[in-house]
Amino acid sequence: MDMQTSLLDRLFDSGLLIDTGVEGLYGRSGAFEDVIARFERLIDAFGGADGAEAMRFPPGMNRAHFETSGYMKSFPQLAGTVHSFCGGDADHMNLLQCMEVNGDWTKDQKATDIVLTPAACYPLYPTIAKRGRLPAKGGLYDLQSYCFRHEPSNDPARQQLFRMREYVCMGTQEHVTEFRQTWMDRGLEMMAKVGLDVTMDVANDPFFGRAGRMMANNQRDQNLKFELLIPVTSAAKPTACMSFNYHQDAFGAKWGLNLENGDVAHTACVGFGLERIALALFARHGMDIALWPADVRKTLGYQD
Amino acid sequence: MKQKIRDILGKHGGLPVPVETLADDADLYAAGLSSFASVQVMLGIEEAFDVEFPDNLLNRKSFQSVDAITRAVSSLVGNAEAAE
Numbered sequence: 001m002d003m004q005t006s007l008l009d010r011l012f013d014s015g016l017l018i019d020t021g022v023e024g025l026y027g028r029s030g031a032f033e034d035v036i037a038r039f040e041r042l043i044d045a046f047g048g049a050d051g052a053e054a055m056r057f058p059p060g061m062n063r064a065h066f067e068t069s070g071y072m073k074s075f076p077q078l079a080g081t082v083h084s085f086c087g088g089d090a091d092h093m094n095l096l097q098c099m100e101v102n103g104d105w106t107k108d109q110k111a112t113d114i115v116l117t118p119a120a121c122y123p124l125y126p127t128i129a130k131r132g133r134l135p136a137k138g139g140l141y142d143l144q145s146y147c148f149r150h151e152p153s154n155d156p157a158r159q160q161l162f163r164m165r166e167y168v169c170m171g172t173q174e175h176v177t178e179f180r181q182t183w184m185d186r187g188l189e190m191m192a193k194v195g196l197d198v199t200m201d202v203a204n205d206p207f208f209g210r211a212g213r214m215m216a217n218n219q220r221d222q223n224l225k226f227e228l229l230i231p232v233t234s235a236a237k238p239t240a241c242m243s244f245n246y247h248q249d250a251f252g253a254k255w256g257l258n259l260e261n262g263d264v265a266h267t268a269c270v271g272f273g274l275e276r277i278a279l280a281l282f283a284r285h286g287m288d289i290a291l292w293p294a295d296v297r298k299t300l301g302y303q304d
Numbered sequence: 305m306k307q308k309i310r311d312i313l314g315k316h317g318g319l320p321v322p323v324e325t326l327a328d329d330a331d332l333y334a335a336g337l338s339s340f341a342s343v344q345v346m347l348g349i350e351e352a353f354d355v356e357f358p359d360n361l362l363n364r365k366s367f368q369s370v371d372a373i374t375r376a377v378s379s380l381v382g383n384a385e386a387a388e
Binding site (some may be wrong): 070073174201210211213214215218219222250 | 339340342343346347354357359361362363365
């Protein structure tokens with residue numbers, strides 16, 4: 001039995017995660033959710049005073065915005081679209097007959113205007129662009145959403161539906177790169193406070209295909225993405241639990257995000273993989289929260 | 305070869321300035337070549353010269369200037385000829 005299956009089995013056995021029969025699609029227990037809620041309060045304790053504007057979107061986004069984002073250029077293999085039955089009575093009869101004989105009833109489903117959100121910040125950019133130019137001090141936003149990525153796996157740290165908490169900063173190059181550095185420092189401090197061993201490393205997104213390999217190399221060469229890695233299922237291959245991304249002016253140009261003086265805005269975001277952080281805590285400190293180290297429990301606000 | 309490369313840059317590079325105004329050693333990224341456009345240029349060159357960029361050449365440096373692209377393509381065309 002490999003390590004990944006074993007952690008997943010322990011999570012199922014302890015009831016922290018609930019098997020649905022689909023890899024990467026799990027229910028969560030109250031205790032698991034409580035860990036995530038407490039960690040989010042720790043994020044608030046570090047970032048709350050920055051005065052970010054909080055916004056919460058459901059886990060689906062406007063398909064037109066998704067198309068503009070260019071996500072299909074880079075990650076077609078990860079996207080999930082929402083399709084529905086749009087036919088009449090005769091189509092309904094055909095549908096039921098097809099299901100009756102275990103046929104492929106999904107092939108006649110029609111695309112809706114909704115696409116599953118691939119990253120918490122995707123609905124933000126068109127929302128901010130619609131407001132007009134950014135204020136003089138730039139923009140800072142706080143987001144959290146379930147996100148979808150089609151990558152079935154028995155690694156509990158690679159789920160298909162998971163939550164991402166994000167802060168997004170818009171402004172000048174100096175402003176947004178300073179924001180990113182601040183959160184890299186905070187990330188290290190936060191994880192130390194909850195007793196997790198971390199390493200910071202330059203990284204790349206999982207761009208698709210050969211063109212994607214060049215995009216990935218470019219991203220690394222320019223130090224555009226860093227990840228904070230924590231052992232979850234393997235000490236040799238730790239899992240990215242936070243990422244720190246500098247988009248240069250790519251999103252600013254794409255969405256028409258402009259500074260007060262009309263210049264194209266630079267953007268950066270910091271993301272927390274909330275399930276991954278919770279899983280790192282359970283993998284490190286054990287399945288029973290009552291037995292976690294006292295200082296970790298205190299940091300997360302558990303009463304002893 | 306340089307003219308062919310310049311034609312591909314003009315078609316796929318999305319540069320805000322005409323390619324003719326750029327010297328062979330001019331920095332294409334400084335001239336406005338985006339990351340995504342550089343990938344389009346790479347694919348255009350592969351098709352035009354019937355070559356495939358190996359992993360070690362799939363990076364920004366290979367597409368930094370007309371000279372740099374020429375060097376990369378020359379090395380690939382040379383390899384293809386040597387292999388025949």
